[in-house]
Amino acid sequence: MGLGLLIPLVGRANAGNTTVGEQWKPENKALPTRTVPAANIPVVASVGPDSWTVQTDAKGLLALDISNLADMVDPGKPLAINVALQENPTQKATFTVPASIVAFYQPTPPVEEIVAVTVASETIEAGDKPTLAILDFEGLGISEQEAQVLTNRLGTHLVQLGTFKVIERGQMQQILREQDFQLTGCTSDECAVEIGQLLGVQQMLAGSFGKIESMYLVDMRIIDVETGGILRTASYEVTGGLDLLIKEGLVEAAKRIVGVD
Secondary structure (H helix, E strand, O other), X not given: OOOOOEEEEEEEEEOOOOOOOOOOOOEEEEEEEEEOOOOXXXXXXXXXXXXXXXXXXXXXXXXXXXXXXXXXXXXXXXXXXXXXXXXEEEEEEEEEEXXXXXXXXXXXXXXOOOOXXXXXXXXXXXXXXXXXEEOOOEEEOOOHHHHHHHHHHHHHHHHHHOOOEEOOXXXXXHHHHHOOOOOOOOOOHHHHHHHHHHHOOOEEEEEXXXXXXXXXXXXXXXXXXXXXXXXXXXXXXXXXXXXXXXXXXXXXXXXXXXXXX
């Protein structure tokens, strides 16, 4: 490599284009110094037994996007990303991302209870529980991706409470595709009723997630598909990071909309 000044290679672990909560910022860490040049240097990154090769950019910066790596660790565990110079593996560093941030990018746990749904003209196997489908909540002050993740997690908690027969989201989307119905922009009660009729469910859940400074707000309403009327409304608010809303707030919000203390 020849002689030259020792300069640092800088690593950065970030979360894509999404800012998650108030408790964590993208982590920067200097990798071991080396002689110039620092650009386009191969670096071996690894998470557990899995490894891959990446390169520094023209400024000697190594960027690692955790949103693509979160599923490589178990739920509830922090993400440890090890990096080492390919030319000298003893020169290494480790990035550690908190478990609460990793959880935001991990897949939503599968819905355990799936309702058998047929075409709209037929009856859904509902038993004694009302059948319910959930619209994507609006995001007010948060991104569309965040709103969708929160909606999915709220649905999981509703299933666990056992008050409704909740339509599994993938099944709901399949039926709507077969009916050539577009969910995009469907936020009104009238649209919710139309979707409910296509799905053959009895009730629809709609609402919004909002953020004002450090406060997150959840507003919900259950709509009767047959009459178009609102059967129940509920709201919930929590002050803190988005991770607090995911871990604690959505459970309480689900309890409020079904009337469970």
